[in-house]
Each structure stands twice: as C-alpha cells, then as structure tokens.
Amino acid sequence: MNPFTEIVIQIIQKIPAGKVMTYGQISKLAGNPRAARQVARILHSMSRKHDLPWHRVINAKGQIAMKDNETRLEQKLRLEDEGIKVSGSGRIDLEIYQQPINSDTWEI
DNA sequence: TTAGTGACAGGCA
DNA sequence: CTGCCTGCCACTA
Numbered sequence A: 001m002n003p004f005t006e007i008v009i010q011i012i013q014k015i016p017a018g019k020v021m022t023y024g025q026i027s028k029l030a031g032n033p034r035a036a037r038q039v040a041r042i043l044h045s046m047s048r049k050h051d052l053p054w055h056r057v058i059n060a061k062g063q064i065a066m067k068d069n070e071t072r073l074e075q076k077l078r079l080e081d082e083g084i085k086v087s088g089s090g091r092i093d094l095e096i097y098q099q100p101i102n103s104d105t106w107e108i
Numbered sequence B: 001t002t003a004g005t006g007a008c009a010g011g012c013a
Numbered sequence C: 001c002t003g004c005c006t007g008c009c010a011c012t013a
Helices: A003-014 A023-029 A036-050 A069-081
Strands: none
Touching: A003 A023, A003 A036, A023 A036
8 A cells, every 4th residue: 555545544534523624635734735636536445444534524615525416415414413514515614624734633 | 548537626717 | 606627646448
C-alpha cells in the first residue's frame, strides 16, 4: 500500500463524530493537494475493510457528492445520527461542522 | 492503447 | 446562490 493511501486512511479514522472534512482537506494533509479524486476512490474501495467513517467526508461545496440515491440517503442518515444537520438537498454548514486542519489533534 | 468516467477542487460567469 | 470548464489520476471497456 502506498504512503498516500495509508495517510488518507489514518486521517479519516481521526475525524471525530459530529464533524466532517472535505476531500480537498484530506488530500492536502496527505501531501497531495490535487488528489481529491483519489481520496474519493480510496474511500469507495477501502471503506468496508478498514471500517472508515466515509460519511464524514463531503465535497468542497459542503454537499453530499453521491450519484447513487441509496448511498446518498444512507450518508445523510448517518450524519444526522451524529447531530449534523443536513439540508433536504444534502447540504451541510461547513462553518459549523468542518474539522479544521490546524487543530492540535492533527499531528500528521 | 485510447476514451470515457467519476464518493472532487477551484476558478469564473 | 447555481452552472460550466479545466486539471487531476485510477479504473474500466
């Protein structure tokens, strides 16, 4: 497994419940600012075997970027279950729920 | 091998 | 606020 993938997985596992991060944040923390799409791919392929909180990862517009309606609904329900308010169209207030990368908990 | 396609981001209209 | 365009890279047909 390449180091980028490992770091991405560790970052996602550190996202606290009730908070979210964007793909861009994660890719930047992992050392590849332009690899947001690969983060998404890692999530899709690794979320099951690594038990990742994939639902806490959203796009830069603060929305659920799902194409599949079932998965989109599941993510919405999981987020609301953690106290995150999700708008009808799947929007989330990043000002409130986004986990800042400058926090002391991020010693990557 | 080339072309199409995303769990995306950022700039611009 | 929304939509379109370009860059990015792994995967698939």
